[in-house]
Amino acid sequence: MPKRYYGIDDFLASQPVKKGRTLVVGSKCYGDKKDRRQCYDDAVGLDMEEGQGVDIVHDFEKPLSVDDGVFDHIDCCSVLEHVQRPWKMAENIESVMKPGSTVLLQVPYVWRVHNYPGDYWRFTIQSFDILFPNIKWLQRGYLMGNIYRKMPNSLHVDGKKYMQRSEATGFGVFVP
Numbered sequence: 001m002p003k004r005y006y007g008i009d010d011f012l013a014s015q016p017v018k019k020g021r022t023l024v025v026g027s028k029c030y031g032d033k034k035d036r037r038q039c040y041d042d043a044v045g046l047d048m049e050e051g052q053g054v055d056i057v058h059d060f061e062k063p064l065s066v067d068d069g070v071f072d073h074i075d076c077c078s079v080l081e082h083v084q085r086p087w088k089m090a091e092n093i094e095s096v097m098k099p100g101s102t103v104l105l106q107v108p109y110v111w112r113v114h115n116y117p118g119d120y121w122r123f124t125i126q127s128f129d130i131l132f133p134n135i136k137w138l139q140r141g142y143l144m145g146n147i148y149r150k151m152p153n154s155l156h157v158d159g160k161k162y163m164q165r166s167e168a169t170g171f172g173v174f175v176p
Contacts, residue, residue, distance in 0.1 A: 003148045008077055008106055008169070009039060011143060015171040019104040020072030025060060026079030030116065034074055035068065043067075043075075051068040063095060070098050078105040078130075078167075083122045090131035097174040103135060105170045109142055109152060110163040132172070140170030141164045150165040 005011040024036045027045025029052040037043035039054060042080040046064075047054040058064060061083055074093055080086040097103070125140040142152040144166040154161045 003146050004146050005143065006146045008104075008143065010146075011148065011169060012039065012075075012104055012171070013039075015104070015139065017104075018072045018100060018173075020022070020106060021069070022073040023071040024053075025074060025076040025089075026082070027055070034125065039075065040073070044071075060092050061085050063092050068096070070096050071103075072098060072101050072102040073100065075147060076103065078108065080105075080123065081119055082116055083112075083118055084118070086121055087131055093174075093176065094132060094134050099174060099176055101174040102176065103132070103172050105172075107130075107168050108167045110167045111165060111167065123168045125170060126167070128170050128172075129134075132176050134174055136174035136175045137170050137172040140168070142166040143169040155170045156165040175176070 022043040024041040024043050024045045026047055027036060028047040028049055029035050035053040037045050044055045045053045046056045046117055048059050050057050056068060074097060080089060083089045109122055113119045128137060128140060141148050141150045144152060144164050152164060152166045155164050
């Protein structure tokens with residue numbers, strides 16, 4: 001039986017998040033988007049544009065300043081698809097993690113195009129190993145609504161198969 005989570009926050013609550021300073025990547029609140037900094041006691045919001053929820057304006061395809069420090073936990077939900085070179089962003093995320101830091105990653109697998117400012121990529125959970133070679137993934141799968149599965153399932157409509165809207169979701173620990 002697939003595990004039911006009621007969104008990404010419920011998934012996160014079931015994980016051993018490292019307490020301490022958290023970096024929320026892609027923190028700008030668009031429309032009704034929740035301020036993810038509120039999920040943590042000590043959080044810093046980073047985004048490429050100024051706005052509500054943003055403490056640091058930075059293009060994360062470039063290294064973060066050493067003045068901004070290192071982090072115990074990284075929250076990166078629905079961001080990697082918006083950068084032209086996600087491998088650079090992933091490298092920069094790992095560079096600000098302390099050994100033993102944790103990371104929450106969620107990226108579209110099957111999703112509509114949504115430009116903020118661009119929308120370039122879709123990911124499988126296998127891509128996590130390539131993008132984040134120093135993360136030991138404790139859990140990863142696909143979150144479809146409130147159902148978490150190791151592999152996404154198809155919808156059958158009028159005798160045709162369609163992929164269900166889903167996000168590749170993972171939780172891991174930085175082990176350099």
